[in-house]
Amino acid sequence: MTELISSLLRGVGTGSVYALLALGFVIIYKSTRVINFAQPALMLAGAVLVSYLVGPLGFFVAVAVAVAATAMLALGLERSVVRPMIGKPVFIIAIITIGIDIALRNVVNGFIGTDVRQVGSPWGLQSVRFAGVSVQERHIAMLLTALVIITVLFLFFKYSRLGLAMRATAFDQETALSQGVSVSTVFALSWAIAGGMAAVAGVFVASNAGIDQQIWIVALKALPAIIIGGLESLEGAIVGGITVGVVESLVATYQSDFAPWLGSNFSVVSPYVVMLIVLMVRPYGLFGTKEVQRV
Amino acid sequence: MLAVRNLEVVYNDVILVLRGVSLDVADGQIVALLGANGAGKTTLLRAITGLLDIHDGEITKGSVTLDGEPIHQHGPTKIVNLGIKQVLEGRRIFSELTVDENLRVGAHTNPRNARQNIDRIYDLFPSLRGRERATAGYLSGGEQQMLAMGRAMMSEPRYLLLDEPSLGLAPLLVQQIRDLIVEINKQGTTVLLVEQNATMALSIAEHGYVLETGKVVMDSPAEELLADSDIREFYLGLGAEGTTKSFRDVKHYKRRKRWLS
Ligand SMILES: Nc1ncnc2c1ncn2[C@@H]1O[C@H](COP(=O)(O)OP(=O)(O)OP(=O)(O)O)[C@@H](O)[C@H]1O
Numbered sequence: 011m012t013e014l015i016s017s018l019l020r021g022v023g024t025g026s027v028y029a030l031l032a033l034g035f036v037i038i039y040k041s042t043r044v045i046n047f048a049q050p051a052l053m054l055a056g057a058v059l060v061s062y063l064v065g066p067l068g069f070f071v072a073v074a075v076a077v078a079a080t081a082m083l084a085l086g087l088e089r090s091v092v093r094p095m096i097g098k099p100v101f102i103i104a105i106i107t108i109g110i111d112i113a114l115r116n117v118v119n120g121f122i123g124t125d126v127r128q129v130g131s132p133w134g135l136q137s138v139r140f141a142g143v144s145v146q147e148r149h150i151a152m153l154l155t156a157l158v159i160i161t162v163l164f165l166f167f168k169y170s171r172l173g174l175a176m177r178a179t180a181f182d183q184e185t186a187l188s189q190g191v192s193v194s195t196v197f198a199l200s201w202a203i204a205g206g207m208a209a210v211a212g213v214f215v216a217s218n219a220g221i222d223q224q225i226w227i228v229a230l231k232a233l234p235a236i237i238i239g240g241l242e243s244l245e246g247a248i249v250g251g252i253t254v255g256v257v258e259s260l261v262a263t264y265q266s267d268f269a270p271w272l273g274s275n276f277s278v279v280s281p282y283v284v285m286l287i288v289l290m291v292r293p294y295g296l297f298g299t300k301e302v303q304r305v
Numbered sequence: 306m307l308a309v310r311n312l313e314v315v316y317n318d319v320i321l322v323l324r325g326v327s328l329d330v331a332d333g334q335i336v337a338l339l340g341a342n343g344a345g346k347t348t349l350l351r352a353i354t355g356l357l358d359i360h361d362g363e364i365t366k367g368s369v370t371l372d373g374e375p376i377h378q379h380g381p382t383k384i385v386n387l388g389i390k391q392v393l394e395g396r397r398i399f400s401e402l403t404v405d406e407n408l409r410v411g412a413h414t415n416p417r418n419a420r421q422n423i424d425r426i427y428d429l430f431p432s433l434r435g436r437e438r439a440t441a442g443y444l445s446g447g448e449q450q451m452l453a454m455g456r457a458m459m460s461e462p463r464y465l466l467l468d469e470p471s472l473g474l475a476p477l478l479v480q481q482i483r484d485l486i487v488e489i490n491k492q493g494t495t496v497l498l499v500e501q502n503a504t505m506a507l508s509i510a511e512h513g514y515v516l517e518t519g520k521v522v523m524d525s526p527a528e529e530l531l532a533d534s535d536i537r538e539f540y541l542g543l544g545a546e547g548t549t550k551s552f553r554d555v556k557h558y559k560r561r562k563r564w565l566s
Pocket residue numbers: 316317320322340341342343344345346347348349360361394556
């Protein structure tokens with residue numbers, strides 16, 4: 011029982027990091043109809059920035075600066091590379107973001123080198139115990155951070171002028187324009203928000219075993235998450251992210267006991283299996299809706 | 306004064322839709338713009354409000370001026386800030402947002418007076434009062450039209466461009482919308498009213514234009530248009546009700562087709 015609970019908690023912890031990444035994808039998609047495959051590179055860039063800044067600035071200031079810088083970087087990429095492509099088929103823009111991802115990772119890799127860099131997070135691998143259940147500190151930090159970010163995000167979308175403008179644009183771009191909303195501001199803002207959240211996720215991913223040139227792959231966990239949740243739903247991104255984290259963790263904990271014949275690394279594949287099952291039952295994801303046709 | 310001069314608009318670089326349109330909207334007036342399906346009424350509004358761009362349309366000749374200053378090179382945000390607001394054809398409310406949120410998006414360029422304007426809108430459209438938190442998509446057609454108009458009024462525009470506000474509404478609601486347009490005008494907003502319901506539009510307008518395949522074919526005071534035999538035949542019909550209805554059916558069909566393609 012305690013094993014189950016701590017496995018679940020681990021899953022919710024990593025899952026909330028996936029949720030942050032998935033939210034980035036969904037926010038950009040909703041505003042611009044582009045799937046931004048450069049998210050992994052942005053995540054990596056954020057983490058690497060922290061690893062350089064943590065010495066002089068200390069962890070928390072370093073994270074704040076890196077989040078702001080990554081947000082600016084994402085905004086700059088949108089302005090310079092993606093914006094001129096508006097009007098081109100969505101498929102082509104998606105490919106361009108893959109190009110951005112590869113190029114940016116190449117640059118960032120130069121700053122990683124062959125060593126493993128550390129972000130110096132105050133939450134190590136040490137565990138705390140509640141009622142016999144042990145949880146790593148960093149998993150608690152992940153969950154709390156994600157909760158705070160998600161709360162702020164929802165308040166932003168619900169009450170702020172720009173947040174409302176983003177929702178309006180997501181729903182009907184021409185009508186938003188007719189109300190004087192600057193759609194280019196909305197595009198830029200959505201990239202900036204997604205970039206900032208990717209940086210936060212990067213810090214947590216790196217707080218496990220440090221930064222090497224491979225950690226960007228973790229960002230791809232957001233893909234089954236958004237497909238499980240539905241590409242257009244913020245709630246879906248959160249539920250999808252947590253689901254992926256929990257499934258992975260449970261499979262990692264129990265699969266060797268119950269189904270050893272699946273091989274030793276099945277937990278890595280398991281989110282995709284869940285994704286396939288969800289797609290078979292609900293083709294638009296758990297929270298997705300078939301596009302409403304306006305007449 | 307809002308003035309359109311010799312305006313030519315082309316879609317997709319090849320489709321010439323407006324062919325030298327001129328039109329004046331003097332401050333304080335209600336001006337009606339009539340015309341059959343595809344005449345170019347909506348295109349003219351888009352040209353004024355900077356919305357051609359996203360339809361891959363372009364002004365190739367002529368000008369739009371506001372108090373003598375050319376404004377046709379401006380984007381939609383600038384145009385709204387200059388006090389010109391368009392209510393798009395088909396209401397286009399944000400149906401997933403609440404009534405209140407719809408109005409607040411309307412206040413995007415004018416957030417300072419939002420609270421006070423929201424109250425003003427609820428006074429003007431009492432049927433929206435009490436529905437502040439309702440999801441806008443669940444409002445009735447008439448209420449949605451009112452919301453669309455109220456949303457536009459949130460920025461306190463000088464000019465309100467209405468694109469077929471009576472479309473698809475029952476006769477009683479058409480009356481109501483008509484009275485509201487008069488009220489909005491009385492409170493100081495100049496109105497350019499695009500309509501296929503010519504009876505309704507001409508009954509409240511000072512002046513009317515008739516657009517036909519991208520050209521202004523008539524430009525007269527409203528009462529002259531009402532008396533004109535061609536207008537009577539083409540737009541007012543014999544038993545007005547019956548014909549306007551079938552007109553709408555045709556239009557409805559056309560619209561579906563255009564959006565599907
Ligand atoms: N985005 C577009 N691309 C190409 N052609 C267009 C586009 N929008 C409109 N048109 C064409 O331009 C012409 C005028 O269209 P417009 O929508 O301005 O007419 P309208 O008078 O508003 O008609 P309706 O009463 O049906 O709303 C039509 O022939 C239409 O097919």
